Amino acid sequence: MQTKKKHFGSKFWPSFWRELSNDGLGLTALILLISLFLLIFFGQFFVPSNIGSMSDIMNSNLPPMTNGHILGTTDSGADFILTLIASAKNSLIIGFGVATLVTLISIVFGMVIGYFGGWADWISMRLIDFWLVMPLVMILAIIFSTAKGLSIWNLILILAALSWPANVRLVRTLTLSEVNRDYVQAAKISGTPWYKILFSGILPNISSTIISDYALTLAGSIGIESGLTFLGFGLKAGTSSLGSMLTVLNGSASTIYVRWWLWVPVTLILIILTFGFVVLGQIVRRSVDQRQSLD
Template sequence: MSLLDELPGAETDTAGADIPQSAKPVSRTRLVFSRLRGMPRFWVGVVGLGAIALWAIFGLVPNAWNYTDLDIYNMGSSPSSLHWFGTSDIGEDIYAQTIVGLRKSLIIGLLVGPLAAIIAGIVGAVAGYLGGWWDRVLVWFIDLLLVLPSLFLFILLSPIFKSLSWVALIFLLAGFGWMIMARVIRAQTRSLRERDFIKAARFMGVDTWTIIRRHILPNVSSLLIIDATLGVGGAILSETTLSFFGFGIQAPDVSLGTLLAAGQSAAATRPWLFIFPAAILVFTVLSASLIGDALRDAVDPTSGANRD
């Protein structure tokens, strides 16, 4: 008996190689999280977005002003101990309005991103797995939406949505934000349907929708999670752009886009009307983008190797 045979926790195979008993295969989820732990930009994004979310929830607690209040004695005043971000031309508290606008923009972004990813996953998986005329029709529909100028359609539909709640804007943004990822999911599904575990499920009589739900979608879930995370920042920017030009959130509702639109004309003379909402927008979108970028590199290390 050799010395290696006496070591605890070790076995020797027929070729003489040592195989530790404690060695276990690492799951994909644990591997992704282990990669994320070593990415500083992921933690910067998580801390930043978490701080923004907490500020949006609790930021009004220490403030004495509501976003609809008017201080007629301090109209157009600069930041002070009374009004931390200053006031508008009619005495509105910019700090309170920024928090309320941030809440609205965050809600829209956090709902549009996952909703668009869900649509992309379902449409892409159905087209890729079923093939045939299902694939041709769905791909034609995806290509049609991709070539349509979405901003022009938003402008045309804005009179309809002005009479509706801002919740309608969530479905409008999600309806035009899923096509590219749907094509990616379709390509992945066409590859997955030829795998042995999919063929085995099909030969065992498992119906199509169960295969898509239990086997296809879980195997492309990492792509959908990345798309949903990156979609949060994109949706916030889209909502801000539409509201800035008057086609998104409408008064008396407030969003970061409406605040930027109201303050851009006075950016040179009263910069606090523009700078504070703009800085919050940049910080929020950057934090969400850092998280999505880190997730993408953790799932596929070749997409951005050694960037940290």
């Protein structure tokens, strides 16, 4: 009688929970991320649709615990916590959007050129080498200053279009390390189509590194967006993000030391997001490696 093959989760999740239970840092990161996601999800029901463009001068810059505002209000008069929720949501959308697009591009492009090699691989690598030495920060600054601010989706497309080369190089290197292995050669001899070899054979064996790279790209994309918006580039006016909330640090020293509530919560959320995604990405990578070793 043929044994039924177990699905991915039957081996991955036990490995994941075992790794997580033995990693106090990872467990802390998971709890912080879940708490933050729940706050963002349920907080959305209380966030006004015009919170990014709100203008209430009479209630602007209120200190904490004033008129029912736990952390006070922003300079536009909006509740600080609700603004923080909307900003975190937008930054997460940008981070996940950029990381997903970059990872898809790197998987398809990197695996194809690594598998086939030849002149296509040589030309692609020269293009990537040229792209990697370009001053991308300056290019982003020029694009954003010319566009006078971008929507969330346009920002995702631009960041993804400029961020893929390093990820493609990584996947191409991983693919090169697999193409000469016995299972790939056996699949070629048996007449298996190249796309099945790539996506059914090679991809599962390099997936752990790709997952870890996805987590790093996700955390990095949130940081890039926050940095660009903080410098005055990036999202258009009226769109809340963690970077736009940190612009209060451009003010006087009294803003930094006296009105700490305007930037400390934003900084903590940025730390939780970047720290949490990177740590969990490493745990997922180890879990996938364990699952593959049991196959």
